Amino acid sequence: MITVLNKCIGCGKCVPVCPFAAVQMIDKRAVINEACTLCGACVQVCPVDAIIIEREDPIHKDFSAYKGVWVFIELEHIHKKGKAAGTTIQPAAKKIRKVAYELLSEGRKLADTLNEELCAIVLTDKNTGYEKEIGAYGADKVYLVENSELEEYNTDVFSTVLVALINRHKPGIFLYPATIMGRDLAPRVAASIYVGLTADCTALSIKDGLLLQSRPAFGGNIMADILSPNSRPQMATVRPNVMKLSEPLGKAAVVIKEDIKIDKSIKRVKVIERKIVHDKLSAKIENSDVIVSGGRGMKDINKFKVLEQLASSLDGMVGASRGAVDMGFKEKSRQVGQSGTTVSPKLYVACGISGAVQHIVGMKSSDIIIAINKDPNAPIFNVAKYGIVGDVHEIVPKLIKAINKRVNSR
Amino acid sequence: MHIVVCVKQVPDSAEIKIDIETGTLIRAGVPSIINPYDHFALQKAIELKKAHKCKLTVISMGPPQAKSVVQLGLALGADDGILLSDRAFAGSDTWATSYIISKAIKKIGKIDIILCGMQAIDGDTAQVGPGIAQHLAMPQVTFCEDIKIDSKKIIVRKLIDDGYEIIEAKSPALFTMIMPKDFEPRYPAFLDIHNSLEKPYHQWSMCDIGAQEQYIGLKGSPTQVDRIYPPPKREKAEMISGGVSEAVEKIVDIFEKENFLKI
Numbered sequence: 001m002i003t004v005l006n007k008c009i010g011c012g013k014c015v016p017v018c019p020f021a022a023v024q025m026i027d028k029r030a031v032i033n034e035a036c037t038l039c040g041a042c043v044q045v046c047p048v049d050a051i052i053i054e055r056e057d058p059i060h061k062d063f064s065a066y067k068g069v070w071v072f073i074e075l076e077h078i079h080k081k082g083k084a085a086g087t088t089i090q091p092a093a094k095k096i097r098k099v100a101y102e103l104l105s106e107g108r109k110l111a112d113t114l115n116e117e118l119c120a121i122v123l124t125d126k127n128t129g130y131e132k133e134i135g136a137y138g139a140d141k142v143y144l145v146e147n148s149e150l151e152e153y154n155t156d157v158f159s160t161v162l163v164a165l166i167n168r169h170k171p172g173i174f175l176y177p178a179t180i181m182g183r184d185l186a187p188r189v190a191a192s193i194y195v196g197l198t199a200d201c202t203a204l205s206i207k208d209g210l211l212l213q214s215r216p217a218f219g220g221n222i223m224a225d226i227l228s229p230n231s232r233p234q235m236a237t238v239r240p241n242v243m244k245l246s247e248p249l250g251k252a253a254v255v256i257k258e259d260i261k262i263d264k265s266i267k268r269v270k271v272i273e274r275k276i277v278h279d280k281l282s283a284k285i286e287n288s289d290v291i292v293s294g295g296r297g298m299k300d301i302n303k304f305k306v307l308e309q310l311a312s313s314l315d316g317m318v319g320a321s322r323g324a325v326d327m328g329f330k331e332k333s334r335q336v337g338q339s340g341t342t343v344s345p346k347l348y349v350a351c352g353i354s355g356a357v358q359h360i361v362g363m364k365s366s367d368i369i370i371a372i373n374k375d376p377n378a379p380i381f382n383v384a385k386y387g388i389v390g391d392v393h394e395i396v397p398k399l400i401k402a403i404n405k406r407v408n409s410r
Numbered sequence: 411m412h413i414v415v416c417v418k419q420v421p422d423s424a425e426i427k428i429d430i431e432t433g434t435l436i437r438a439g440v441p442s443i444i445n446p447y448d449h450f451a452l453q454k455a456i457e458l459k460k461a462h463k464c465k466l467t468v469i470s471m472g473p474p475q476a477k478s479v480v481q482l483g484l485a486l487g488a489d490d491g492i493l494l495s496d497r498a499f500a501g502s503d504t505w506a507t508s509y510i511i512s513k514a515i516k517k518i519g520k521i522d523i524i525l526c527g528m529q530a531i532d533g534d535t536a537q538v539g540p541g542i543a544q545h546l547a548m549p550q551v552t553f554c555e556d557i558k559i560d561s562k563k564i565i566v567r568k569l570i571d572d573g574y575e576i577i578e579a580k581s582p583a584l585f586t587m588i589m590p591k592d593f594e595p596r597y598p599a600f601l602d603i604h605n606s607l608e609k610p611y612h613q614w615s616m617c618d619i620g621a622q623e624q625y626i627g628l629k630g631s632p633t634q635v636d637r638i639y640p641p642p643k644r645e646k647a648e649m650i651s652g653g654v655s656e657a658v659e660k661i662v663d664i665f666e667k668e669n670f671l672k673i
Contacts (some may be wrong), residue, residue, distance in 0.1 A: 231632040
């Protein structure tokens with residue numbers, strides 16, 4: 001229940017902060033309409049504490065048995081090279097996705113804060129020594145379910161196995177990658193066992209013993225901190241390429257083999273064909289250490305091409321803002337930002353990108369950001385480490401020349 | 411066959427701007443639209459209805475004004491429309507929302523296909539579709555670009571990281587749809603809007619669908635919003651001054667120092 005108390009002074013501060021336009025000023029008093037989602041944005045800004053959200057007292061459940069931070073380890077197929085675009089490919093082997101190491105690195109910090117164990121969950125048909133790589137990024141244990149039915153991802157099978165593991169071992173926190181697989185799996189598990197799940201988190205921390213989950217909403221225009229105080233495990237999907245990798249350690253995690261029976265009949269959908277589009281263009285921008293990105297300021301597709309040279313002289317890849325993609329300068333797969341890909345390279349060079357919020361959320365965790373823009377007030381300079389105000393069409397060609405000169409003189 | 415398509419009314423995020431001074435959203439005058447992914451799912455459902463003579467129900471949950479997205483569905487070709495609206499639903503997170511929608515779908519009766527957009531542009535969670543499927547114990551395929559019915563089988567094209575999969579499912583099943591790049595939303599003609607006013611439309615409350623109070627609204631939601639705030643501001647960049655040649659040399663110095671130059 002949300003209530004506006006009589007002490008409302010009609011200052012109107014709560015009206016513009018409402019993300020849902022649910023607050024109106026009627027007779028110098030805040031009135032909250034049906035569009036309210038009880039998000040609490042208005043409560044935070046009220047100078048006289050006149051708006052209150054009443055939540056009934058949580059039933060005090062005993063969660064003392066729920067301990068440990070779990071990370072779901074997503075495996076990906078390694079496809080044989082040399083196949084032409086569009087052909088059906090039989091997977092050769094599987095490897096751990098980079099995002100799993102990011103989650104382990106972050107999970108380690110949470111586990112240390114709580115003084116609990118970090119456990120990795122691996123569902124596979126065949127373990128190929130994953131405990132070494134998993135241990136290197138800080139996991140204490142691997143709960144391993146090895147079964148021929150786990151060769152391919154299947155929602156029914158994977159969610160059933162995870163629910164069984166959760167019921168058996170009672171973790172306090174369970175993190176999943178916010179990938180196509182993780183975003184298919186985690187909500188299924190959450191619905192099944194009635195626990196909270198926060199999507200696409202970009203920061204995690206511990207607040208009063210609870211997992212504080214931060215995520216952008218409204219296309220990155222606002223941030224929200226979410227808690228799941230009354231259910232365990234506290235579950236979140238975490239956006240890839242946001243959490244920093246820790247330095248690998250030389251230790252392996254302890255493998256705990258889990259015996260879980262899987263009945264074939266629970267698989268209710270069947271993959272009848274898988275096509276991998278394999279070409280040079282499909283090299284993934286999120287895996288590149290150096291990204292040179294262009295925006296609308298590159299003016300046209302031909303002028304945009306100079307960025308290819310700059311990227312190549314730095315061994316990097318070319319990215320683009322949404323504006324540049326909309327204007328056809330670059331393909332959609334290279335779009336950096338909210339509706340494209342989130343990246344966190346070692347070096348990000350932003351050329352002629354003004355820095356809309358939607359772009360910034362997708363690249364702000366890059367190690368070094370260098371921005372070149374003619375407008376000294378462009379928001380991109382608020383996230384860049386180094387900035388140059390000037391004409392990108394003059395600066396970039398000179399930069400390429402200077403790089404080549406320096407490399408050749410070495 | 412009976413298809414249900416789930417749609418949500420959302421603020422048009424392309425129109426939302428942020429107030430640099432206060433860091434708050436400028437919401438004034440931002441129009442409400444049908445979530446674009448749901449619009450695609452709706453059009454796909456209408457295609458299936460026309461090709462296979464299915465019955466099509468459009469369902470939404472939201473405040474009374476969300477009736478407009480249900481009516482859009484009716485005007486575009488759905489046979490009946492349902493709005494789930496009740497003050498008791500306010501504050502529902504993705505768990506509670508999927509529970510409420512699943513209760514409503516159970517009330518509708520025997521369903522063969524449920525279509526949802528892959529996510530809504532205001533929350534970006536992609537959690538309600540799979541949640542509905544779980545509550546109804548139905549299989550799901552998420553992030554589908556296309557859907558076809560081939561006699562008794564449902565064939566979908568699902569997006570994966572570096573390509574796509576063709577997946578076969580039997581009804582009943584739930585699918586979430588991701589729109590292809592060339593998707594062009596259709597809007598109804600005046601006459602279709604006029605005729606749609608004659609179609610069956612229902613507004614259902616908590617009691618109508620038999621939802622249990624303990625699982626809905628703020629109280630029934632396992633996640634709680636602790637705080638909403640503008641994205642943190644960062645320190646301003648170190649501006650590299652001087653002429654172009656000088657600035658360029660300084661950048662190359664940085665590249666050299668940080669080992670970005672090829673050896």
